[in-house]
Amino acid sequence: MRIATWNVNGLRARLDFIAHWLRSREPDVVGLQELKTTEDEFPHDDFRALGYHAVVHGQKSWNGVAVLSRTPAEAETRGLPGREDDGARLLQVRVAGLHFASVYCPNGKTLDHPDYAMKLAWFEALRAYLAGVDRDAAVVIGGDFNIVPAPLDAWEGEDADGSIFCTVEERSRYRAILELGLTDLFRHLYPDERKFSWWDYRGGAFHRGMGLRIDHLLGTAAVASRVRRVEIDREYRKKKDGNIASDHAPVFADLG
């Protein structure tokens, strides 16, 4: 079974590109983020034609998360409890024997911006929510965390320490989530690999290797024990058939 996460940066503008990826990689379950669309505007028919069901927690213009799946999924949670006003950023479904959540964590903007305090509080609420999931079950949290776990995950390495995405406050909150019994599937399989999932559109950042690893697939032990391969799909950070890519690459994992 292939599971994935992808911040698509605008679902309607990315539809042809997403279809290309689905046909090529054939994932079974996909968490999408940054739909920038409402559920009413979500192109369910296009995904059905591609062989996917979709559960959507959308919002006009900003945020928005969804889960695509080959087999029908049942919504379990829409919105992070207590933090619904911070945007449509969490959707958990029951699908293919998994509890699968798609999360779009707040960006924070800058350390002195009100959104940074909101980001920290949001992560504390995410930890409280995840503390309630059954850690003996097969649980996957996939999404854009907007946190660089360690210097290895930033193109600037330790020079990025203390800047947004790389502060002690952010990293300690991310770590607190892992300490609930969740494993970063990519880092679990590849302890020393330096691969990124996001590159700025500007200044040729992608081709200059100036990226960050901020999109993560986390799994409980029941999932981590099954993982055979994790790919950060940088082929799909490139233009495809003239269509523009998201600034995030898809991340997928194969479970045995």
Added chain:
DNA sequence: ATGACGCCTTCCAGGCGA
């Protein structure tokens, strides 16, 4: 120091992303 690119929006300059 700034802007760079691309998406969004009561349609177009400005907000936002990371």
